[in-house]
Each structure stands twice: as C-alpha cells, then as structure tokens.
Amino acid sequence: xxxxxxxxxxxxxxxxxxxxxxxxxxxxxxxxxxxxxxxxxxxxxxxxxxxxxxxxxxxxxxxxxxxxxxxxxxxxxxxxxxxxxxxxxxxxxxxxxxxxxxxxxxxxxxxxxxxxxxxxxxxxxxxxxxxxxxxxxxxxxxxxxxxxxxxxxxxxxxxxxxxxxxxxxxxxxxxxxxxxxxxxxxxxxxxxxxxxxxxxxxxxxxxxxxxxxxxxxxxxxxxxxxxxxxxxxxxxxxxxxxxxxxxxxxxxxxxx
Amino acid sequence: xxxxxxxxxxxxxxxxxxxxxxxxxxxxxxxxxxxxxxxxxxxxxxxxxxxxxxxxxxxxxxxxxxxxxxxxxxxxxxxxxxxxxxxxxxxxxxxxxxxxxxxxxxxxxxxxxxxxxxxxxxxxxxxxxxxxxxxxxxxxxxxxxxxxxxxxxxxxxxxxxxxxxxxxxxxxxxxxxxxxxxxxxxxxxxxxxxxxxxxxxxxxxxxxxxxxxxxxxxxxxxxxxxxxxxxxxxxxxxxxxxxxxxxxxxxxxxxxxxxxxxxxxxxxxxxxxxx
Ligand SMILES: Nc1ncnc2c1ncn2[C@@H]1O[C@H](COP(=O)(O)OP(=O)(O)OP(=O)(O)O)[C@@H](O)[C@H]1O
Ligand SMILES: [Mg+2]
Numbered sequence: 001x002x003x004x005x006x007x008x009x010x011x012x013x014x015x016x017x018x019x020x021x022x023x024x025x026x027x028x029x030x031x032x033x034x035x036x037x038x039x040x041x042x043x044x045x046x047x048x049x050x051x052x053x054x055x056x057x058x059x060x061x062x063x064x065x066x067x068x069x070x071x072x073x074x075x076x077x078x079x080x081x082x083x084x085x086x087x088x089x090x091x092x093x094x095x096x097x098x099x100x101x102x103x104x105x106x107x108x109x110x111x112x113x114x115x116x117x118x119x120x121x122x123x124x125x126x127x128x129x130x131x132x133x134x135x136x137x138x139x140x141x142x143x144x145x146x147x148x149x150x151x152x153x154x155x156x157x158x159x160x161x162x163x164x165x166x167x168x169x170x171x172x173x174x175x176x177x178x179x180x181x182x183x184x185x186x187x188x189x190x191x192x193x194x195x196x197x198x199x200x201x202x203x204x205x206x207x208x209x210x211x212x213x214x215x216x217x218x219x220x221x222x223x224x225x226x227x228x229x230x231x232x233x234x235x236x237x238x239x240x241x242x243x244x245x246x247x248x249x250x251x252x253x254x255x256x
Numbered sequence: 257x258x259x260x261x262x263x264x265x266x267x268x269x270x271x272x273x274x275x276x277x278x279x280x281x282x283x284x285x286x287x288x289x290x291x292x293x294x295x296x297x298x299x300x301x302x303x304x305x306x307x308x309x310x311x312x313x314x315x316x317x318x319x320x321x322x323x324x325x326x327x328x329x330x331x332x333x334x335x336x337x338x339x340x341x342x343x344x345x346x347x348x349x350x351x352x353x354x355x356x357x358x359x360x361x362x363x364x365x366x367x368x369x370x371x372x373x374x375x376x377x378x379x380x381x382x383x384x385x386x387x388x389x390x391x392x393x394x395x396x397x398x399x400x401x402x403x404x405x406x407x408x409x410x411x412x413x414x415x416x417x418x419x420x421x422x423x424x425x426x427x428x429x430x431x432x433x434x435x436x437x438x439x440x441x442x443x444x445x446x447x448x449x450x451x452x453x454x455x456x457x458x459x460x461x462x463x464x465x466x467x468x469x470x471x472x473x474x475x476x477x478x479x480x481x482x483x484x485x486x487x488x489x490x491x492x493x494x495x496x497x498x499x500x501x502x503x504x505x506x507x508x509x510x511x512x513x514x515x516x517x518x519x520x521x522x523x524x525x526x527x528x529x530x531x
Contacts, residue, residue: 014529023426075528079356082525094356103351107281116277119270120355 003056003092003171004203005077010086012047012072012227046072048227049086056092056171059204061214061235063242064224070207073224074098074174077205092171092203095121097161097178106150110141110160113149117164131167138193139163140186155181166193172203180210191217211239257514260521263358270357274365279372297377301325301384317447317489319388325381326482327444333374334410334474335435341366341414342421342428349531359524360517363414371407385485393494395484401502402480409473409509415516419523422530442474447489473512476505 021027047069054060062070075081076088078096103120104113114135118128136145139159149157158181166173175194179187194217198204208214214221214235221238223230230245231238264271283289304321314320341363345352348362385392421427443451448465455464468475482488483497496502 022424024424024430025426027424075353080353080528098354103354105277108277112277112280116273117355119267119273120351120357122267122270122357125269125273 004054004058005088005090005092005172005205006053007050007073007076008087008089010047010050010076010083010088011045012069012076012081013043013045013084016042016044045227047076047083047224050224050227050229051086052222052229052232054203054205056203057201058220059198059206059218061206061208061218061221062224063207063209063211063214063221063239064230065246067226068224069227070224071098071176072227074176074205074207077172077174090172093122093168094172094174095165095168095170096172096174096176097165098174098176104149104157104161107148109148110145110152113160114145114164117161118168121164121168123168135160135163135167138167138189155183155186158182159186162190162193166197170202172205173197174205174207176207177209179208179213187213211243215239257517257521260358260360260517264360264364267358267361271361271365271368274361275369275372278366278369282369293373293376294380297325297329297380300328301380304328305384318491319390319486322384322388322390323447323482323486323489324445325384326486327442327478329374329377329381330406330478330481331439331442331444331474333370333377334406334413335439337367337370337410338413338417339428339431339435340370342417342431344414345418345527346421346425346531352528352531359527360415360520363418363520364411367407367411367414371410375403381485390486391493395494395496398480398484398496398502401506402477402484405480405502405506405509406477408506408513409477412509412512412514412516415513415520419520422523422527438472438474441468441472442478443468444478448475448479449489473505473508476501476508480505 021030050069050073062073064070072081074096075098076083077090078094078098079088079090080098103117105116108116114132115125115128118131119125136142139156139162141156141160144152144156152160158178162178162182165175173194179190182190191213194204194206198217204217206214206217218235220233221235221242222232223238223242231241279290283292301321304324308314308320308324317323344362344366345359351357352359417427417431448468451465451468453463453465454461456462457464469479480497480502484494487494
C-alpha cells in the first residue's frame with residue numbers, strides 16, 4: 001500500500017458558539033421569548049476549499065498566521081474533525097502531536113499515561129510494554145515516571161507526549177507547534193528524531209511558527225491564510241513569500 | 257452500526273485501561289480501596305436490616321431487607337452509571353480533541369467501571385441471602401442473563417444521555433430530577449403486586465401494572481432480579497420468570513442499546529468541535 005494523504009476541495013465550517021442554545025434552560029428561555037428561530041446562524045470557514053496531495057515520504061510544513069486553519073487541517077487529517085465539504089483521504093496509520101498535553105490525564109502517573117495514550121492511539125498493551133523503556137529513555141523522565149502528571153512541567157509533559165508519538169511506528173506523523181516548550185537541548189533532540197523518522201520514509205506534516213526549524217526540516221511548504229491556500233511549493237520560496245507578506249502587513253500598520 | 261461496534265472492539269484494550277483508570281482514581285490504587293466498594297452495600301444492608309426489622313417492621317413482605325436489597329443494588333448501579341456517564345464525553349474534551357478513537361468507549365468504560373462495583377456488591381447480597389435464610393434455587397443460574405440485559409439497557413441510556421449533554425450542558429441537572437421520579441416509578445421499595453391491576457386515572461381505566469412494565473424497562477429488570485434471587489412476596493421460592501417476560505425485557509434493552517449506538521454514531525462527528 002502506498003501511504004500519503006490528499007485533500008480535495010476540503011472545507012470546514014464552524015458555527016459560532018453563541019448562536020445556539022447551550023442548555024435546556026437556554027432553550028426554554030428562547031422558546032418563551034419566541035426568538036429561537038430568528039437568531040442568525042453565524043458561521044466561519046476555518047478551512048476553505050483546500051486541495052493538496054502529499055505523497056508517501058514527503059515532509060511538508062504548513063505555515064500561516066494565528067487562526068489560519070493549520071491546526072484545523074491537522075485535525076481533519078486525523079479524523080478528529082470531519083470536513084463539511086470535500087474529501088480527506090488518508091492512506092496509512094497516523095500518529096501525531098496536536099497542540100499540548102496530548103490526551104493525558106492529570107491524576108494518573110506518567111507510567112499510566114503512557115499506557116492510556118498508547119491505547120488511545122490504538123496500540124496493544126504488549127506493543128506499549130515493548131516500547132515502554134524506549135519511550136521513557138527518550139523523554140529522559142526516568143525519575144518522574146511514577147509521579148502524577150499534574151506535577152509535571154509543561155515541557156516535561158511535552159517530552160512524554162513527543163516520545164510516545166514518535167514510538168508508534170506510524171506512516172504519517174503530524175507535529176503541531178509542540179516543540180516550542182521544550183528546552184533547547186530537547187528541541188535539538190526532537191529535530192534529530194524527526195530527521196531520523198524522515199529517513200525511514202515516514203510522511204511528516206509539520207506545523208510551526210519557528211521558520212528556521214521549518215526550513216531545516218521540510219522540502220515543501222503550504223501557506224494558509226484565513227483558511228485559504230495562498231501558496232504551495234518549494235519550502236524556501238513559500239517561506240520567503242510568507243515572510244514578505246508579513247512584513248508588508250507590518251508596514252501597512254505603521255503607515256496607518 | 258456494525259462497523260462502529262467492530263471499531264470499539266478493536267480498541268478493547270483502551271476500554272480496559274479506561275475502566276482501570278476509573279477504578280484507580282476512585283480507590284487511589286489501594287487494596288483497601290478495593291474493599292471500599294463493599295462498604296457502601298454493606299452499610300445499605302445494615303441500615304435496611306435495622307430499619308425494616310426493628311424500627312418499622314414490614315410484615316406484609318417476608319424478609320423485607322433482602323427484598324429491598326434485590327431492588328436497591330440494581331437501581332443504584334443504573335442510576336450511578338447513568339449519572340456519571342452523562343459527563344463522560346463532555347468532560348474528556350482534552351482527549352477527544354487530540355487523538356482519534358472510537359468515542360463510544362467513553363460512556364462504555366464509565367458504565368463498565370460501575371458494573372465492576374455492582375458485581376462486587378453481589379458478594380454482600382449473597383451474604384445477606386444466606387443470613388436471612390432465603391433459599392437459593394437453580395433459578396440463580398439466570399443471573400448472568402439478567403445482568404447482561406440490565407447492562408445493555410444501561411449502556412443504551414448512557415450513550416443517549418452523554419450525546420445529549422454535549423449539546424445541552426444541563427442534561428445532568430434535569431436527569432437528577434427525572435431519576436428521582438424514575439426511582440419511585442420502579443418497584444424498588446414496594447412489590448409490584450402492591451399496585452392495582454387496573455385504576456381510573458384522569459377518567460380513563462388504565463392497566464397500571466402492565467403499563468408500568470411496558471413503559472419502564474427498569475421495572476421489568478428489577479422484577480427479574482427479584483424473581484431469581486428472592487422469589488415472590490407471597491412466599492414462593494426464587495424462580496425463573498416466564499420466558500416471554502424475559503424475552504420481552506431482553507428485546508426492549510437491545511432496542512435501547514441499538515438506538516443509543518445509532519444516536520451516538522450520528523452525532524459523534526460533531527463532538528470534537530462542541531466539547
Ligand atoms: N471548535 C471550534 N469551534 C469554533 N471555531 C473554531 C473551533 N476550532 C477552531 N476554530 C476557529 O477556526 C479558526 C482556525 O483555527 P486553527 O486552530 O486551525 O488555527 P491555527 O492556524 O492552528 O492557528 P495558531 O497558529 O494560532 O495555532 C480560528 O478562527 C478558530 O477560532
Ligand atoms: Mg494551531
């Protein structure tokens with residue numbers, strides 16, 4: 001089976017939270033006030049008509065301003081979200097780090113969380129057992145592994161999450177914005193690990209505002225702006241265009 | 257729906273870990289904690305025994321404390337499992353937003369963790385049955401079947417309500433009231449035979465007893481437990497309920513389970529954006 005993933009005309013709409021009754025109490029009040037039906041349904045296209053094709057083994061960055069739909073795109077890739085329109089085709093097993101604290105439970109120990117997290121990713125217990133030492137060794141958290149997760153610093157939690165995510169043997173690895181909280185030494189270690197995984201032929205989708213890291217890892221980049229595709233191409237070119245547009249915006253602001 | 261069930265089955269280890277997580281968090285890992293789950297039914301037993309044999313002896317129903325426990329334990333399992341699973345989806349947003357997995361395991365694991373407790377409580381109930389000298393008959397072999405029917409119904413309701421709570425966050429508050437009413441409409445503290453067969457309600461002649469059995473699956477479930485563990489209030493020993501009664505109860509529970517799975521499956525895709 002060839003791995004990889006493709007988006008074809010994918011759009012994701014979120015309906016804005018305040019336009020709907022959130023509780024029965026709300027619902028009842030609205031029915032009394034007879035306004036339930038007249039509220040406008042405000043909606044927002046977080047991802048708008050996005051099409052691209054990532055082949056197996058490629059390393060692709062997604063860049064863009066805050067709120068441009070990067071995390072939403074990754075969630076569509078993992079099937080956590082389903083597209084409002086279009087189709088997402090994912091070929092292969094997906095593992096990923098979506099923002100911080102990848103599905104940990106604060107009351108459980110690091111050890112229990114490794115098992116919980118592994119099972120959430122669909123691993124069998126013996127698979128986790130086999131990888132356990134490797135996971136702990138990579139995270140360098142041997143001394144804290146039986147401590148409850150709520151006593152971890154955010155960097156420590158990230159270390160554990162990253163170590164689990166890269167040990168899953170996925171075909172596609174999604175990394176969203178997580179390296180930022182690691183200390184420099186660990187960041188370097190992570191980037192090395194990602195390089196290593198790249199060599200194994202794993203497809204990687206990398207989201208980061210650290211453009212140097214993006215430059216060093218990826219051959220290709222996709223630039224999103226307010227949910228739309230601005231550019232898709234060779235990493236250096238896309239980053240240059242993105243940075244140029246950001247500077248332009250900055251100048252506009254200064255003129256105003 | 258079959259693909260959903262298959263996917264849940266593929267994640268059965270996750271289910272196991274989540275059940276263990278629930279139990280661990282409740283008992284904080286201790287062995288004593290595990291025994292802790294016996295304390296609650298034991299206290300109940302003590303209270304009922306004292307209240308109903310010493311303070312207000314109920315003479316119309318023989319061995320009333322056993323009679324009550326046969327209804328209270330199943331009801332308590334149902335109501336605590338439902339109450340805690342209502343929040344099982346909406347409180348696990350941190351998981352749902354980060355990893356893809358079949359979300360059915362969330363209410364399912366909550367119910368199962370409570371089911372483990374329920375099973376342990378039977379130790380107390382059987383102790384009580386021995387102490388009171390209620391004869392144990394072969395009918396008790398039907399217990400696993402009744403428990404399975406009970407479990408199916410509880411899971412069905414939990415799937416429905418946990419879905420509802422994602423969209424309407426006060427489902428729990430409303431259910432608290434409804435469960436109270438439901439409790440009184442279930443023959444936990446009174447024998448079904450106490451209800452009149454027919455009664456005039458709002459000018460209509462209604463078959464009250466039949467209606468209650470039909471509209472309230474918990475009534476049939478409690479009646480089944482009682483029939484195989486306690487017998488009847490007029491003193492017949494424990495016996496297997498009529499097969500068509502058991503079949504009807506089983507089909508009702510299966511229907512609720514199927515409906516719950518269907519509703520959950522239909523709205524599941526929106527959970528990650530709503531929680
Ligand atoms: N569950 C949700 N309900 C409503 N709106 C949402 C939801 N999730 C995301 N959005 C909206 O979708 C848009 C895109 O968000 P997204 O998280 O994809 O941005 P991003 O590119 O990852 O930004 P950042 O660089 O800050 O991480 C934002 O405007 C956000 O408000
Ligand atoms: Mg983001």
